[in-house]
Amino acid sequence: MANTDQTASAPELDSKxxxxxxxxxxxxxHKWFGDFHVLKDINLEVTRGERIVICGPSGSxxxxxxxxxxxxxxxxxxxxxxDGTELTSDLKNIEIIRSEVGMVFQHFNLFPHLTxxxxxTLAPIWVRxxxxxEAAEVxxxxxxxxxxxxxxxKFPGQLSGGQQQRVAIARSLCMSPRIMxxxxxxxxxxxxxxxxxxxxxVELAESGMTMLVVTHEMGFATAVANRVIFMDGGEIIEQxxxxxxxxxxxxxxxxxxxxxxxxx
Amino acid sequence: xxxxTTSSHYAPGTxxxxxxxxxxTGVVGWVYKNLFSTPLNIVLTLVGVWILYLxxxxxxxxxxxxxxxxxxxxxxxxxxxEVAEEAACWAxxxxxxxxxxxxxxxxxxxWRVNLSFVLLIFAxxxxxxDKLPGRRHWMWYVxxxxxxxxxxxxxxxxxxxxxxxxxxGFMLTLVxxxxxxxxxxxxxxxxxxxxxxNLPALRILCVLFIEFIRGVPLIALLFVASTMLNYFLPxxxxxxxxxxxxxxxxxxxxxxxxxxxxxxxxxxxxxQVEAADSLGLSYWKxxxxxxxxxALKISIPGIVNTFIGLYKDTTxxxxxxxLDPLGIGxxxxxxxxxAGLAREVYLFIAVFFFLCCFGMSRYSLYLERKLHTGxxx
Numbered sequence: 001m002a003n004t005d006q007t008a009s010a011p012e013l014d015s016k017x018x019x020x021x022x023x024x025x026x027x028x029x030h031k032w033f034g035d036f037h038v039l040k041d042i043n044l045e046v047t048r049g050e051r052i053v054i055c056g057p058s059g060s061x062x063x064x065x066x067x068x069x070x071x072x073x074x075x076x077x078x079x080x081x082x083d084g085t086e087l088t089s090d091l092k093n094i095e096i097i098r099s100e101v102g103m104v105f106q107h108f109n110l111f112p113h114l115t116x117x118x119x120x121t122l123a124p125i126w127v128r129x130x131x132x133x134e135a136a137e138v139x140x141x142x143x144x145x146x147x148x149x150x151x152x153x154k155f156p157g158q159l160s161g162g163q164q165q166r167v168a169i170a171r172s173l174c175m176s177p178r179i180m181x182x183x184x185x186x187x188x189x190x191x192x193x194x195x196x197x198x199x200x201x202v203e204l205a206e207s208g209m210t211m212l213v214v215t216h217e218m219g220f221a222t223a224v225a226n227r228v229i230f231m232d233g234g235e236i237i238e239q240x241x242x243x244x245x246x247x248x249x250x251x252x253x254x255x256x257x258x259x260x261x262x263x264x
Numbered sequence: 265x266x267x268x269t270t271s272s273h274y275a276p277g278t279x280x281x282x283x284x285x286x287x288x289t290g291v292v293g294w295v296y297k298n299l300f301s302t303p304l305n306i307v308l309t310l311v312g313v314w315i316l317y318l319x320x321x322x323x324x325x326x327x328x329x330x331x332x333x334x335x336x337x338x339x340x341x342x343x344x345x346e347v348a349e350e351a352a353c354w355a356x357x358x359x360x361x362x363x364x365x366x367x368x369x370x371x372x373x374x375w376r377v378n379l380s381f382v383l384l385i386f387a388x389x390x391x392x393x394d395k396l397p398g399r400r401h402w403m404w405y406v407x408x409x410x411x412x413x414x415x416x417x418x419x420x421x422x423x424x425x426x427x428x429x430x431x432x433g434f435m436l437t438l439v440x441x442x443x444x445x446x447x448x449x450x451x452x453x454x455x456x457x458x459x460x461x462n463l464p465a466l467r468i469l470c471v472l473f474i475e476f477i478r479g480v481p482l483i484a485l486l487f488v489a490s491t492m493l494n495y496f497l498p499x500x501x502x503x504x505x506x507x508x509x510x511x512x513x514x515x516x517x518x519x520x521x522x523x524x525x526x527x528x529x530x531x532x533x534x535x536q537v538e539a540a541d542s543l544g545l546s547y548w549k550x551x552x553x554x555x556x557x558x559a560l561k562i563s564i565p566g567i568v569n570t571f572i573g574l575y576k577d578t579t580x581x582x583x584x585x586x587l588d589p590l591g592i593g594x595x596x597x598x599x600x601x602x603a604g605l606a607r608e609v610y611l612f613i614a615v616f617f618f619l620c621c622f623g624m625s626r627y628s629l630y631l632e633r634k635l636h637t638g639x640x641x
Contacts (some may be wrong), residue, residue, distance in 0.1 A: 091546075098541060105539065109539035112558070123545060155637040
């Protein structure tokens with residue numbers, strides 16, 4: 001699975017050695033919101049190309065966990081190493097990691113004052129210093145991949161929720177990330193639009209992208225995930241490959257959760 | 265068409281789009297809906313028309329139809345009217361027009377003021393109208409404009425120097441207004457960013473500045489500028505009064521702009537910052553490309569409101585002895601040849617200010633419409 005990757009960060013070769021297996025390595029990580037202990041002793045290794053679905057009841061810390069990976073949230077203890085770079089308060093490292101890790105949000109968070117195309121070309125132009133024409137070309141190729149090239153000159157406010165989320169995915173892909181984080185990407189969508197977004201995500205998974213997906217779409221988990229992680233109360237309770245996870249949950253809390261979301 | 269009300273004509277799924285009922289669209293529809301839709305609405309419409317009838321014809325008579333445009337003094341003016349003192353004597357304004365425009369700016373050098381005015385138009389154009397061809401290059405000129413015009417008006421470096429105490433009239437209003445508006449916006453934005461920053465020292469500094477300026481009347485600040493500032497400066501330094509006024513007016517407006525922009529910043533959902541962060545944009549790039557364009561758009565009505573206030577407040581410099589249009593008007597009325605023609609003077613000044621402020625207001629509406637990009641978020 002770990003192809004011979006052409007990493008740009010040459011000076012970090014030695015730290016690369018022990019992480020060649022793991023593209024994300026979280027060890028003994030804790031986080032508090034004020035007094036509230038939201039993540040407790042998280043240990044997680046993600047190998048390149050792995051597709052992980054994270055589920056759990058609301059407030060279990062699953063969103064916070066993936067938001068720690070690109071430092072939208074700061075962790076207070078333990079270590080997070082992404083692609084050989086450790087997340088510290090060093091702004092330079094944070095910006096490097098953020099440009100390598102794409103994120104898709106529940107509420108899309110498209111930039112409403114920019115057209116769809118401008119949403120997609122903004123970061124390549126301003127962060128990667130890509131020439132405008134090239135950025136537009138790359139953006140159009142990704143908009144084709146998510147099947148909405150014809151909407152390129154519209155503003156996000158003129159699109160449906162499903163279309164907006166696909167634009168958001170294309171916007172992240174334009175930075176050619178090595179890892180994609182999805183924070184409940186279909187939770188804010190009308191039922192008939194969920195499928196068009198999931199289709200794009202399945203296609204992305206088939207292309208070998210490393211993906212961490214917080215979702216309750218168990219069909220998606222069964223279809224594409226290598227591993228399902230169940231979180232509750234800020235802890236990773238159980239993790240397993242999808243079939244085993246759904247048919248043979250080990251932990252009582254997992255069983256309860258599954259019975260609640262699968263009961264209808 | 266007549267039987268469009270009988271609905272069972274069409275098979276399910278084949279119903280075409282029909283035109284709306286008559287009298288709901290077009291002129292008739294508009295008049296009915298907006299002027300005569302309810303009994304109360306009818307009464308209000310009639311009362312409105314009656315009030316307009318009471319005000320407009322006499323005003324037109326006084327200001328235009330019966331008015332006198334050429335006369336040497338007020339008695340000659342009154343002699344020319346059917347009933348003395350019952351119409352406007354614009355001859356007075358005409359005789360004082362150069363004073364109203366240039367103040368006491370030396371006659372031989374007035375071309376410099378005229379040229380500055382033309383330059384101002386060419387500087388405002390690329391700022392207000394973003395489809396101007398070659399706008400990027402125009403902006404260099406806009407950046408150089410304040411220094412260019414500063415040199416033109418004050419002189420030096422080959423031009424005869426003119427004391428700023430000789431500035432006056434509408435020219436003085438424009439100098440203070442344009443300077444205040446163009447410098448207070450960037451300063452206000454910087455203060456707003458400072459006040460919402462994560463750095464406590466910077467934040468406290470900005471809060472103190474904003475709250476101090478907002479807590480003190482502009483007149484008090486102008487008095488400080490005209491009298492007290494000399495005590496704080498090293499002895500012997502002469503610091504032009506107009507310059508001090510410009511600084512005070514700019515700081516005053518900047519504090520208000522800062523609060524308006526802060527309101528705009530708070531209206532931007534947190535997800536926008538997170539999206540910008542997650543794409544690897546730095547703080548400054550995120551502010552410049554994502555946050556401020558949206559925050560400023562929300563803030564347009566408040567910003568323009570502040571600008572209009574600032575523009576009208578320029579008349580307060582009258583109190584520290586500068587001759588803005590109101591000052592010129594008051595001193596003109598002291599002339600025995602023309603005394604008693606206060607209505608003409610103040611109406612004339614009011615029209616000038618109204619046109620400027622109304623222009624700003626309309627431009628802000630145009631800008632809001634232009635920047636509207638469908639439903640937000």
